Amino acid sequence: MAEKPFDNHLGIKGWAVGGSWSFERYLYTLHRLTGLGILAYFLMHIFVTSARVFGPDSWNALLGEEGFLRMTVFKIGEYLVFAAFGFHALNGIRLALVELGFLVGKPIEPVYPYKTCLHTSRAATAALMLLAAVVIVMGGWEFFLK
Amino acid sequence: MRHSRLWTWHIFAGLVILILLGLHMLIMHLAKFSPNSLNPAGGEAIDWANVVARGKMAFFMITYILLLGAALFHGLYGLNTIIGELNVGHGFKKFCGVALTLLGVALFLFGTWAAIAARGAAMGM
Numbered sequence: 001m002a003e004k005p006f007d008n009h010l011g012i013k014g015w016a017v018g019g020s021w022s023f024e025r026y027l028y029t030l031h032r033l034t035g036l037g038i039l040a041y042f043l044m045h046i047f048v049t050s051a052r053v054f055g056p057d058s059w060n061a062l063l064g065e066e067g068f069l070r071m072t073v074f075k076i077g078e079y080l081v082f083a084a085f086g087f088h089a090l091n092g093i094r095l096a097l098v099e100l101g102f103l104v105g106k107p108i109e110p111v112y113p114y115k116t117c118l119h120t121s122r123a124a125t126a127a128l129m130l131l132a133a134v135v136i137v138m139g140g141w142e143f144f145l146k
Numbered sequence: 147m148r149h150s151r152l153w154t155w156h157i158f159a160g161l162v163i164l165i166l167l168g169l170h171m172l173i174m175h176l177a178k179f180s181p182n183s184l185n186p187a188g189g190e191a192i193d194w195a196n197v198v199a200r201g202k203m204a205f206f207m208i209t210y211i212l213l214l215g216a217a218l219f220h221g222l223y224g225l226n227t228i229i230g231e232l233n234v235g236h237g238f239k240k241f242c243g244v245a246l247t248l249l250g251v252a253l254f255l256f257g258t259w260a261a262i263a264a265r266g267a268a269m270g271m
Contacts, residue, residue: 011233031226039221046214052201053267055195063192082175082195088162096157130240142176 007073024125031091034084054075055097083136090132094125154224159220166213173200201268214257222246226259 010018015029048069051058064068086088098121105120173184174191182188187195200206229242 009233011231014231018203032178035224036228039225042217042221043253046257046260050257050264052197055267056214059197061196064194067211067218075181082171084220085167085171092160096160136178138179139175142178144177 022118023122027091027094027125027129031088031095034088037084038088041077060084064093075143079140082139082143086135086139087132088136092127094128097121097124155222156223159216159223162212163218163220165217166209167246169209171212198268198271202263204265205267210261211258214261215254218250218254218257222250 015032019025048062051062060067064070092104097146098117103121103124104117108115171223172179175186177191184200185191185196186199187193189196225245226246230239
């Protein structure tokens with residue numbers, strides 16, 4: 001039987017069960033899922049919005065008051081994309097800050113009870129996720145209640 | 147070295163998207179909180195009259211193209227990174243890298259054409 005090229009790689013299974021079981025593990029998985037969802041929407045969005053080149057009839061057939069994409073199912077889908085954007089953007093800020101060396105604190109001796117960089121950044125993580133929740137709720141109000 | 151350079155561009159593109167897509171979301175989905183001048187015809191942001199009004203502004207044509215490029219790179223490079231971490235062969239990963247690059251270039255050319263042509267059409271109205 002041929003060996004897998006990278007036996008230490010867990011693949012997609014690793015998104016759910018690999019690494020630690022911390023809050024950041026779930027943010028990691030959600031970041032990837034929302035990223036893939038936004039990408040799928042965006043690729044279609046390029047073609048949908050290009051309808052404006054062909055004039056009002058073309059645009060209104062898709063996005064006018066009676067347009068195909070104004071059906072409730074698409075509106076809910078669009079809100080999910082908006083919510084995905086709200087989360088992905090705010091979590092992306094956290095990831096970029098950590099990548100650039102912010103929020104991780106200075107190296108310390110590994111003395112029990114161990115403290116990792118995740119503990120150092122957790123307050124900022126909570127604040128950014130709270131902000132994401134505010135953006136998602138504001139969008140929901142604009143989408144469905146205004 | 148090449149991947150660390152591309153990863154830096156991935157983060158930089160994310161920052162560009164954060165600003166431009168944030169603005170786009172503000173105009174399209176949080177209209178109550180955005181300036182009226184961006185939806186001058188009133189009503190909904192996607193009403194044809196508002197689309198034409200924004201289409202006449204060079205600012206939107208330029209930022210649409212910038213956003214298109216940044217989002218395509220960020221999204222497709224992100225997808226390529228995910229594929230790179232899967233348990234699949236090097237040949238398949240290489241094929242995906244080339245295919246995603248070609249897809250990104252083709253969509254960028256198409257979207258850029260649409261942004262420029264839409265402005266031309268809006269100016270003629």
